[in-house]
Amino acid sequence: MAAVAPTLARRIARPGMLPLCSRPQAWGRAARQSPGLPRAPSLLLTQRRAFSNNKILVELDEGSGIATMKLKSPPVNSLSLDFLTEFCISLEKLENNRGCRGVIFTSAIPKIFSSGLDITEMCRKSTEHYAEFWRAVQEMWLRVYGSNMVTVAAINGSSPAGGCLLALSCDYRIMAENPKFSIGLNEAQLGIVAPFWFKDTFVNVVGHRVAERSLQLGCLHSAPEALRIGLVDELVPEEKLQDKAAAVIAQWLALPDHARQLTKSMMRKLVLDRLVAHREEDIQNFISFITKESIQKSLHMYMEMLKKKKG
């Protein structure tokens, strides 16, 4: 994997090299068994394939066609450039594997799903770095939101900002029912602004009014509140999270792939197309925004606040 990563990193860094249309066609992902038919238990027990890179552990159950992508980038699963690159490589592998029909995203770090974009990637870096970083953030969203597979976020910890975006981009969200865990697009609290495609994804999940209020206030919602506003679909005890996620995917996979995939594509196309059409402009917007001295000061103060809270 280490040898592959730099090449793919370069590909991801160039626009249009990994176009969404390079994925198998919606109807091309082979259903490995007829919907609803019971599977032989021996198959369920035996066919597991694991691959991993530094920050993402992937396990594919070839019997059920369900993969689990475990985020493992201590201390807080922040979405750094390296992390995003590895994430996209792993997801691309699964997307290109016709035997994989569903993915669960979860965390291997206790109490944290993902702390969002790595703030240090947005502080005092070169324009070239900002462009590469932002393209990787876009790529993650395009790939998850546009995935042909059934995607479920098993949110086993707090999930602010970019972490929330990852969960919002899935087909279904299940959160551990721990009132200490929070989730939301809290960018406003950092003095920054969630870009239009973060906002659009949020609106598509919770509706305009809830999204507007939550975004303006930079809310981090507790798990019960997230359920109430529709930001997550259900809460379960943490120990049941993975089983529940697999059960949900199995239920979604019981439908014919092509019908589900075309419906998903129809629901998401406008929002996806908007970023694809304005990708370079969006990168330039990000650069002009993030290089403002006032924004750099806000981010610096926020990082200091995190450190003080710790001390």
Ligand SMILES: CC/C=C\C/C=C\C/C=C\CCC/C=C/C(=O)SCCNC(=O)CCNC(=O)[C@H](O)C(C)(C)COP(=O)(O)OP(=O)(O)OC[C@H]1O[C@@H](n2cnc3c(N)ncnc32)[C@H](O)[C@@H]1OP(=O)(O)O
């Ligand atoms: C007109 C304009 C229009 C459009 C604008 C154009 C473009 C848009 C521009 C910008 C958009 C940017 C979008 C940004 C999205 C984001 O995701 S920003 C990140 C937001 N994340 C957060 O706010 C989370 C911050 N972290 C926490 O709240 C906590 O750390 C935690 C709840 C996740 C975990 O708490 P603890 O377990 O108590 O751990 P610590 O707080 O002690 O943290 C450990 C360690 O990790 C460092 N850290 C935490 N989060 C991050 C992070 N996101 N990035 C980098 N580093 C992080 C923290 O500082 C600690 O470090 P050390 O002190 O140990 O060195």
